[in-house]
Amino acid sequence: MATIRYFGSIRDVTKTMEEEVPGGRSVRNLLSVLESRYGETFSPSEKPVPVAGRLILLVNGRHVQHLDGLDTYLSDKDVLSVFPLLGGG
Amino acid sequence: MKYGKILRVDLSSGKTRTEEVDEKLARQYIGGRGYASRILYEELPAKTDPLGPENILIFATGPLTGTSAATGGRYMVVTKGPLNGYIASSNSGGIWGAELAKAGYFMVIFTGKAEKPSYLWIKDDKVELRDAAGIWGLDTHAATDALLDAVGEDSAKVSCIGPAGEKMSKIACIINDKHRAPGRTGVGAVMGSKNLKAVVVKGSGRVSAADEDAFKAAREAALKKIKENPVTGEGLPAYGTAVLVNIINGVGSYPHKNWQFAQMKNAEAQSGETLAKTYLTSKQGCFACPIQCGRVTSLGDKSGEGPEYESIWALGSSTGVEDLKPITEANYLCNELGLDTISAGSTVAAAMELYEKGFIQKEELEGGPELKFGSAEALVYWIEKMGKVEGFGKQLAEGSYRLGETYGHPEFSMSVKKQEMPAYDPRGIQGIGLNYATSNRGGCHVRGYTISPEILGLPEKIDPWEIEGKAQWVKTFQDLTASIDASGMCLFTSFALGPKDYANLLKARTGFDYSVEEILADGERIWNLERLFNLREGLDPEREDTLPKRLLEEPIPDGPAKGKVSRLKEMLPEYYELRGWDTTGFPTKEKLAELDLEGLE
Numbered sequence: 001m002a003t004i005r006y007f008g009s010i011r012d013v014t015k016t017m018e019e020e021v022p023g024g025r026s027v028r029n030l031l032s033v034l035e036s037r038y039g040e041t042f043s044p045s046e047k048p049v050p051v052a053g054r055l056i057l058l059v060n061g062r063h064v065q066h067l068d069g070l071d072t073y074l075s076d077k078d079v080l081s082v083f084p085l086l087g088g089g
Numbered sequence: 090m091k092y093g094k095i096l097r098v099d100l101s102s103g104k105t106r107t108e109e110v111d112e113k114l115a116r117q118y119i120g121g122r123g124y125a126s127r128i129l130y131e132e133l134p135a136k137t138d139p140l141g142p143e144n145i146l147i148f149a150t151g152p153l154t155g156t157s158a159a160t161g162g163r164y165m166v167v168t169k170g171p172l173n174g175y176i177a178s179s180n181s182g183g184i185w186g187a188e189l190a191k192a193g194y195f196m197v198i199f200t201g202k203a204e205k206p207s208y209l210w211i212k213d214d215k216v217e218l219r220d221a222a223g224i225w226g227l228d229t230h231a232a233t234d235a236l237l238d239a240v241g242e243d244s245a246k247v248s249c250i251g252p253a254g255e256k257m258s259k260i261a262c263i264i265n266d267k268h269r270a271p272g273r274t275g276v277g278a279v280m281g282s283k284n285l286k287a288v289v290v291k292g293s294g295r296v297s298a299a300d301e302d303a304f305k306a307a308r309e310a311a312l313k314k315i316k317e318n319p320v321t322g323e324g325l326p327a328y329g330t331a332v333l334v335n336i337i338n339g340v341g342s343y344p345h346k347n348w349q350f351a352q353m354k355n356a357e358a359q360s361g362e363t364l365a366k367t368y369l370t371s372k373q374g375c376f377a378c379p380i381q382c383g384r385v386t387s388l389g390d391k392s393g394e395g396p397e398y399e400s401i402w403a404l405g406s407s408t409g410v411e412d413l414k415p416i417t418e419a420n421y422l423c424n425e426l427g428l429d430t431i432s433a434g435s436t437v438a439a440a441m442e443l444y445e446k447g448f449i450q451k452e453e454l455e456g457g458p459e460l461k462f463g464s465a466e467a468l469v470y471w472i473e474k475m476g477k478v479e480g481f482g483k484q485l486a487e488g489s490y491r492l493g494e495t496y497g498h499p500e501f502s503m504s505v506k507k508q509e510m511p512a513y514d515p516r517g518i519q520g521i522g523l524n525y526a527t528s529n530r531g532g533c534h535v536r537g538y539t540i541s542p543e544i545l546g547l548p549e550k551i552d553p554w555e556i557e558g559k560a561q562w563v564k565t566f567q568d569l570t571a572s573i574d575a576s577g578m579c580l581f582t583s584f585a586l587g588p589k590d591y592a593n594l595l596k597a598r599t600g601f602d603y604s605v606e607e608i609l610a611d612g613e614r615i616w617n618l619e620r621l622f623n624l625r626e627g628l629d630p631e632r633e634d635t636l637p638k639r640l641l642e643e644p645i646p647d648g649p650a651k652g653k654v655s656r657l658k659e660m661l662p663e664y665y666e667l668r669g670w671d672t673t674g675f676p677t678k679e680k681l682a683e684l685d686l687e688g689l690e
Contacts, residue, residue, distance in 0.1 A: 007332075007335045007336065007339075007360075007362065008324065008327070008328055008332050008335075008361070008362065009323065009324070009327055009328075011362065017357075052546055052550060053319075054319075056336065056545065056546060058336075058339055058340065060649060061339055061340050061341050061648060061649025061650075062340075062649055063340075063544075063546070063550060063552075065546075065550045065552075066552045066554070081335075081336075081339050083335070083336050083339075084319065084323070084324060085319040085320055085324065085545070085546070085547070086319075086320060086324040086325075086328075086332045086333065086336065086545060087320035087321070087324060087325060087333075087541065087545055087547065087581070087584045088324075088325065088329070088330035088331070088332055088333040088382075088398050089330060089333075089398070089399075089534060089535060089538055089540070089580070089581070
C-alpha cells in the first residue's frame with residue numbers, strides 16, 4: 001500500500017491526516033480518485049487553475065515536478081504528501 | 090512635506106536636533122534599510138568598536154511606513170553589529186514604526202552613550218531623554234508597562250531591550266510592542282552599550298501621499314492581490330509561518346540536532362497544524378496588515394505571541410526538543426529577556442553538541458541540567474540563563490561561534506559570518522546556501538528567500554538540488570528584498586506582489602517616478618553599499634563568503650536529500666560575476682559608477 005499524507009488546510013477537506021491506498025498507479029490517477037472522494041481540491045485538471053497553482057505534491061519528499069509530474073508512478077511503500085500552496089519564513 | 094524629519098539624539102550630551110531628509114538620497118535609497126545604511130557608511134569611522142559610544146544606532150522607517158499600504162508599518166534598526174563587526178540591519182513589524190512615522194520622523198539617529206540608563210520619549214515634536222532608573226533591569230514586558238505608566242500615555246508605543254541587551258549579549262534583540270522584534274545581528278546589545286533602555290513614541294499626525302488618488306488606487310490593487318493570493322490570503326492567516334515545519338521536514342531539509350541530521354521523526358508534534366490545535370488562541374496582525382500571520386498563544390499560566398517557524402525550529406528541531414510546550418516557553422523567555430530566537434536556540438544546540446562530544450564538562454554547568462539533545466528541561470533553563478547573562482549563560486550569550494571558539498571548535502557553530510543560520514539546510518536547497526554565504530548581515534534567510542521558488546514553487550518551481558540559474562535567483566531576490574525592506578512594507582507581501590506594485594505605491598507616496606527598473610537598481614545599490622561597509626570593516630570574501638564545513642563536506646545522512654552537500658563553491662563565481670564584482674568578491678569601479686556609488690570604495 002502507498003501512503004498519502006495531508007497537511008495544512010487540506011486536512012479540513014479530508015478530515016484525516018493520513019491514509020493508505022493501493023499503489024501501482026500514477027499521481028494523476030490517484031488525484032482523480034481523491035477528487036471523487038473529497039471534491040475539486042484534488043482535481044488533476046490543469047484548468048481553470050493549474051495543479052501547481054493549488055497543491056504542492058511530494059513523492060517520497062521530492063516535488064513531482066522534478067520527477068515525472070502527474071505521471072509520477074506510485075509504488076507500494078511510496079509516500080505522497082499533499083500540501084496546499086503555502087509560504088512563511 | 091515628502092518625508093518626516095531626521096531626529097538626531099546625542100546620548101552623551103542629551104542634546105537633540107532635527108534635520109531635513111536629503112531627497113536625492115531618499116530617492117536613491119528609498120528609506121529604511123537603504124537610507125540608514127548610507128548614513129552609517131558616511132558617518133561611522135571604519136573599525137569603530139560596535140559596543141563603544143562612537144557607534145551609531147539608527148531606527149529608520151520607510152516612505153510607506155505609517156501609511157495605509159498593506160503591511161506599511163515596518164521599521165529597521167541599522168548599526169554596526171557586535172556579533173560579527175559588519176553591518177547590522179534588522180527589520181520589525183508591530184505598530185511602533187508606524188507610530189514613529191506618524192510622530193513626524195523618518196528616522197532617529199543615536200550617537201554617544203548616556204551617562205546613566207535612559208529612555209527617549211517622543212511625543213510628536215516634543216523629544217525628551219529621560220532617566221530609566223527603576224526600569225533598567227526589567228524584562229521587555231514589564232519595562233513596556235512601566236514606560237507607558239511613566240509617560241502617562243496608554244496608547245504610546247515602546248521599543249525596548251531586556252536584560253540580554255542591557256548586559257550586551259551579542260545575540261540580544263530589541264522588542265517592540267512586546268512581541269515583535271528587530272531580532273537579528275545583536276542590535277539589542279548596541280542599545281545596551283549606549284545605556285538606552287527604550288524609545289517610547291506617540292504620534293498624532295498622518296503620513297500623507299504626494300498623490301492621494303493614485304496612492305489609494307495602488308493601495309487597493311495591492312490589497313486585492315494580497316487577499317486573493319493563496320499564501321497571504323489563506324495559508325499564512327490560518328497557520329502562521331509554522332505551516333512550513335512539515336514541508337521543510339518533508340523535503341529533508343529541516344536541520345536537526347545542530348545540523349547533524351536534516352529530518353526529524355515527529356515534526357508533526359511541532360508543526361503549525363499542531364500549534365493551531367493546542368496553544369493557539371487567536372491570530373494577530375501588525376499595523377495595516379491584512380495577512381495576520383502572528384500567533385497569540387497560551388500555555389495556561391502564561392501567554393504571549395509565537396512561536397514562529399524559525400523559533401520552533403531553532404528552539405525545537407535544532408536542539409532535538411519535539412514538544413511545543415517547552416519550545417513555546419523558551420520562545421516567551423526569549424521575547425521577555427530580549428534574545429534573538431534563531432541565534433539563542435542554535436547556540437543551545439551547538440552547546441549540546443559540544444557537551445555530548447565531551448568538550449563542555451558537566452562541572453561547568455554549575456548544577457544546571459545537562460546539555461543533552463532533546464532535553465526540554467535544559468532548553469528552558471539555559472535560555473533563561475542566557476537571557477539573564479548569568480553563570481554559564483554568559484558564555485552562551487556570546488553566541489555559538491564564540492562559544493565554539495572557546496573550546497577550540499568553532500566548526501560546531503552553524504553560522505555564517507558568526508551569525509547562526511536559519512531553518513533550511515542548504516545541502517538539500519542549493520540556492521538558499523548561496524544566499525546565506527553572501528548575506529551582508531551573516532547567516533540569514535530574509536535577505537534572499539529562495540525557498541519561495543525552490544520549495545514552495547513561487548513564482549515558479551525550480552529544482553532545489555540543482556545549481557544552474559541559482560546565482561541569478563539569489564541576486565534578484567536579494568535586490569528586491571532590499572527595496573522592500575527600505576520601503577516600510579513587509580517581505581511577506583512579495584508572495585503576492587511584484588516590483589511593479591511596490592513601484593506604484595512608492596511613486597504615489599513620494600511623487601518620484603519610480604519604475605520597476607529603478608526599484609531593482611535601488612535594491613542593488615543598497616546591497617552594494619552594505620557590501621562596501623563590510624569590506625571596509627575588513628571582510629575577507631575568500632574566507633567568509635562561505636558556509637560551515639559540515640554543509641560543504643558532510644553529506645546529509647538521512648531523508649530525501651541524503652548524500653547531498655552544498656555546491657556553494659560552484660555557484661559563487663557566477664554570483665560575483667552577475668553582481669559586477671571581481672573574482673575576489675570586490676565591486677568593480679564600473680559597477681560602483683553604474684550605481685552612483687563612486688568614491689565609496
